[in-house]
Amino acid sequence: MEEFRSKLKTRIILCSILTVVLVVALITLQSLERRGTIHGETNIGFFAGGIIILIMNILRMKKALKDEKSFKDWYIRNTDERAVAVQLRAANFTSLFTIVLLGIATIVFSYINNVAYAVLAAALGIYMFIYLGSLIYFNKKM
Amino acid sequence: MKNKIQELRKARKVTQQELADALSVTRQTIISLENGKYNASLTLAHKAAQFFGVTIEELFIFEGEENL
Incomplete structure (x- = not known):
């Protein structure tokens, strides 16, 4: 449990860093947009949602560290x-299902639109590369 | 895999939540174990057997693989 306590502290630090990064990114993108340096609109909702969720998680994790009962529940x-x-199991099923769906979509779009086909084929290729790489990595590790 | 968790738990008048707290798992895990929907890991099986003061073989009934 003590190992989990230090993992929780690490998570709090990582979430705090991520929160700061999101806030800085939001402010930077907004100011660049106002100056006209970048075009398009910053998705404020995405950043705001991310920041709120991170802050809520940080508060919950800090509460868990202070209160033994909360810590045990969290653990x-x-x-x-x-x-x-x-x-x-859910992640494994989702991965395989996504590969199959991407494969079907790639084949379908090869008859409809070349650009969409190329994008889907690239996405499928990257996904398969990461999936097979993960399998090899965890096969060696375990 | 069948087990005697529910039987022993009721005999000792322990609630599912109390057992879950003692084994550091959620109550949902205890429910799934008692219904036979989930097979405990060796660590959890050992903890449960220790809690009830029995051996793993007395607590869990291995019926053998049907597909062998």
């Missing part, structure tokens, strides 16, 4: 083996 929720197994 159980994050390490419960059945929950982890469910997430792994």
Whole structure:
């Protein structure tokens, strides 16, 4: 559990850094937009949503560190083996399903639009590369 | 895999939440274990057996692989 406590502290630091990065990115993009340096509109909702969620997570994690009962609840929720197994299965199913869908879409668009076909084929290629790379990596690691 | 978790838990008058807290898992995991929908890892099986003061073999009934 002590190892989990230090992991939680690391997560708080990472979330804090990410929050700062998002805030800086939002401010930078907004000011560049106002000056006319970049065109288009910054998706404020995306940044605001991300910042709010990160801050809420940081507050929850800090509360968990201070209060033993909250910490134990957080620990159980994050390490419960059945929950982890469910997430792994869902992720595996989603990966395979996405590969199949991308494959079908690539084939369909090869008859309809060359640009869409090229984009989908590239996306499928990258996805397969990462998937197979992960399989090889975890096969060696475990 | 069948198990005697529910039987032993009720005999000791322990609630699912109390058992979950003792084994550091969620109540949902205890429910799934008792329904036979989820098979515990070796670590969890060992913790559960220790909690009830029985051996793993007494707690979990291995029926053998049907597909072998």
